[in-house]
Amino acid sequence: MQIVILRDSDEVAEYGANLIINQLKRKPDSVLGLATGSTPVSLYQRLIVANQAGTVSFKAVTSFNLDEYLGLAASHPQSYRYFMNSQLFDAIDIDKANTHVPPGDAEDPIAACEAYEAQIQAAGGIDIQLLGIGRNGHIGFNEPSSGLMSRTRVKTLTKATIEDNARFFGEGEYQPHLSITMGIGTILDARKVLLLATGESKAEAIRAAVEGALSASCPASALQLHRDAVLVIDEAAASKLA
Ligand code: F6R
Numbered sequence: 001m002q003i004v005i006l007r008d009s010d011e012v013a014e015y016g017a018n019l020i021i022n023q024l025k026r027k028p029d030s031v032l033g034l035a036t037g038s039t040p041v042s043l044y045q046r047l048i049v050a051n052q053a054g055t056v057s058f059k060a061v062t063s064f065n066l067d068e069y070l071g072l073a074a075s076h077p078q079s080y081r082y083f084m085n086s087q088l089f090d091a092i093d094i095d096k097a098n099t100h101v102p103p104g105d106a107e108d109p110i111a112a113c114e115a116y117e118a119q120i121q122a123a124g125g126i127d128i129q130l131l132g133i134g135r136n137g138h139i140g141f142n143e144p145s146s147g148l149m150s151r152t153r154v155k156t157l158t159k160a161t162i163e164d165n166a167r168f169f170g171e172g173e174y175q176p177h178l179s180i181t182m183g184i185g186t187i188l189d190a191r192k193v194l195l196l197a198t199g200e201s202k203a204e205a206i207r208a209a210v211e212g213a214l215s216a217s218c219p220a221s222a223l224q225l226h227r228d229a230v231l232v233i234d235e236a237a238a239s240k241l242a
Pocket of ligand 1: 035067138139140
């Protein structure tokens, strides 16, 4: 694990965006693993600026998102497909046919999970996987107790994650308690992993991931097994490291 500690969330976004831009310059047809949530938004804004300035192209890129709520169709404003379209894909030159988000409205979710794994394989595997981290150490929707070798599957969200994500849903709006998520094993197969974390609320999860035991109680600790995992974090997220 390589740990890069920067001053604030702007520097984290800038550093992360540059890693992805350099990856695309080296390999324009890279396969990107992408994340949703608040953390990557400013990184995506930088990718949009770079694309619109002609510094980088996504025309040959294929992407796979980590996860999706089970029970939300792509058109639902809280779906992760909707998030990706509005936060990134609509504003860059990527071919949407090459972007993949697990299907939240799949009739057969178990078959959809297997198909998602097969699509990643068929694309040649993920070159760089972007991750955020939950306060409880989750990556994707791999909540504590997820198998360290797990593959894409249906996963129940914990109370803590449901509460953390309630901010995105309106009062009384249906909030799913199930998801489809890449497994920890799927994430570990990526050739490079880039985890971003900012703010004090992530400090304990970062401490457990970096200095704690390798354990399913902190899914992000599995990154200790990866040979090219970079954690780019701000000083607040680093504040509980020894
Ligand atoms: C999102 C995802 C989640 C988030 C995590 C942090 O696709 O898989 O693991 O990365 O919940 O979310 P934020 O960035 O909103 O704090």
